Amino acid sequence: MWCNECHRYKDNCLFLVPSPRYLCRMSKRVRVRFAPSPTGGLHLGGVRTVLYNYLFAKKHGGDFLVRIEDTDQSRYVPGAEEYIFDTLKWCGLEPDESVQHEGNYGPYRQSERKETYRKYAEQLVKDGFAYYAFDTTEELEKMRHDYKTEQNPSPQYDHTIRMKMRNSLTLPPDEVKTLLDAGTKHVIRIKVPEKETVSFIDMIRGKVSFDTSIVDDKVLLKGDGMPTYHLAVVVDDHLMQISHAFRGEEWLPSAPVHILLWKYLFGIENMPQWAHFPLILGPNGKLSKRDGAKYGFPVFAMNWTDPKTNELTEGFKEKGFLPEAFINLLALLGWNDGTEQEIFSKEELIEKFSMERIHSAGAKFDYEKAKWFNHEWIKKFEVSGLRFEVKSLLEKNDIPVSDISLLYKVIELVKDRCTLLPDFVQQSSFFFKTPEQWYVDAVKPKWNEEKKKFFELFIEEINALENWQSAVIEDAFKKMAALQNIKPGELQLPFRIMLVGGKFGPPVFNIAELLGKNETILRIQNALKVFG
RNA sequence: GGCCCGUUCGUCUAAGGGCUAGGACACCACCCUUUCACGGUGGUGAUACGGGUUCGAAUCCCGUACGGGCUACCA
Secondary structure (H helix, E strand, O other): OEOOOOOOEHHHOHHHOOOOOOOOOOOOOOEEEEOOOOOOOOEHHHHHHHHHHHHHHHHOOOEEEEOEOOOOHHHOOOOHHHHHHHHHHHHOOOOOEOOOOOOOOOOOEHHHHHHHHHHHHHHHHHOOOEEEEOOOHHHHHHHHHHOOOOOOOOOOOOOOOHHHOOEOOOOOHHHHHHHHHOOOOOEEEEOOOOOOEEEEEEOOOEEEEEEHHHOOOOEEEOOOOOEOHHHHHHHHHHHOOOOEEEEEHHHHHHHHHHHHHHHHHOOHHHOOEEEEEOOEEEOOEEOOHHHOOOOOOOOEOOOEEOOOOOOEEOEHHHHOOOHHHHHHHHHOOOEOOOOOOOOOOHHHHHHHOOHHHEOOOOEEOOHHHHHHHHHHHHHHOOHHHHHHHHHHHHHHOOOOOOOHHHHHHHHHHHHHHOOOOOHHHHHHHHHHOOOOOOOHHHOHHHOOHHHHHHHHHHHHHHHOOOOOOHHHHHHHHHHHHHHHOOOHHHHHHHHHHHHHOOOOOOOHHHHHHHHOHHHHHHHHHHHHHHHO
16 A cells, blocks of 8 residues: 555555654665766765765665766866766765766766667657657747746746647647658657646655646757756666665755656656755855855865866865865764764764754855864874875975974874864974074064073083983973073073974974984074074 | 745754753853963853744744745756
8 A cells, every 4th residue: 555645655654653754664775876967066065965875875785876967068067077086086985886887777977878868758758748849949038038027037838838839739740740750959848737736755854745837847858869857867766776866955846847757757656765955055145166265265175177267266175174074074064963973984974874863954154163173183183194195295395204203293293283284384394394584573672692691501401411302301491591590481482483483383392302402403503693 | 026945142053842942163251381272161142023732832833024945958
């Protein structure tokens, strides 16, 4: 016995359980897909959709696949597809099946499946659920213009006007045949029923209903023979045995078209379970690829260069985010595990993720919080996990790193004060390169002969030190200060400037320890010449 | 305009009829530290509004307002 509401067999009926958000027991293998259109960089929302798909699949021991939805040839952007896979790789969210690793349901690029779709579209026409339409772009524009009123600013090609257009519903059959035989350019449109309520259970929102009287006759097969998203998504989700279909909330309004197609083509009971994720909002609404870096924070996962304009949009990766932090912050944008935990590894996310804990409201992206996540991850990271990144960053800034054991010690010492990876450059370059200039203004006003004498004596003192450790150096420093009758605090800043060049870095005696005795003395001597 | 979705501190969120509405980011103050951070302690700060239902509503229902999305031979 099938449920008329959720179209599921009795034990799986969504209405027999306490919450409409309940994930019904799955008899089928879990298979989910991310279906991007390769038209540019992948932004925050896209990566989060990938993430939620991935987590769901892994949690349920299922498959995560990526299907390239490139049915709009006019929007083809070279490099975009490769970029998507590079991004997934960086994020550690690699698909089980895709154009790069084909599974048993290929091809995974819709442009290569072109022939498949026509068959289904023709079937719909034959069954009376769709029709041929011959209207030209001009005729469509005219229709939109003629029927435009204040009440209805954007008229649709729907049941109220389809009988006034040029299509196989209005033209005599023989004329339709003649047009078709002559190879006249045409589209196939779905014939949406006039009065019907279609509904489905969204795993996040519960029951969502639509009245088909306001749904338009969407194009299914375009003039160039390619399917539109509406046809392709339904056909491919069926052919690829997708069990759960997740996408952004912007797709919710087209759900009735897809439901109808499932009903006409493969049976509503076979439709995957759907969930529409809340949108990630920027400062002015939905995040857009086109807005690039206008917000003052990245929107793309990685750097993206538009091949047409050569315009570079900076990504989270290049900004200095760790992939672990990036994923973590995305996961928490609209989901939480019900506890107060905020830092999760990918493995923990897989274990704890659940669709019913996804928030239904959109979330405004907060860059400050994003940085906090990264900071937490840098602090949490083992030095060995950071060393390649830091080394290459330093070398990019002309700071050669030859002593790897020093690098380890330096990273350990400074990582707590780095929020983004490039902060390591500021915090640690002076360990590898002697300062070329000093922030003299911070020292000069209070500089005097007594202080100069202190450092001259201090050089001698530490030169005799056998144990070169920060605590020993500090001890010597303070004893000498007491001997000279100067407050140690007044001497610490000059000392720091001597070793570092500026007012930053970890505790000064730790710096001296890592620098070594010779280098420390050398830097004091050099600086003394400048301080006068 | 129509349709759909949504609404708890500035931001992300917890609380699924029952305490002074909890946490995190950010902000402020203090402590630690005579660099800057980290860390610690404390503080400012929210249930959009109006009606119901109920002994009791942030929570359930209705309306209003506001926000967002969609309204292409784009996805």
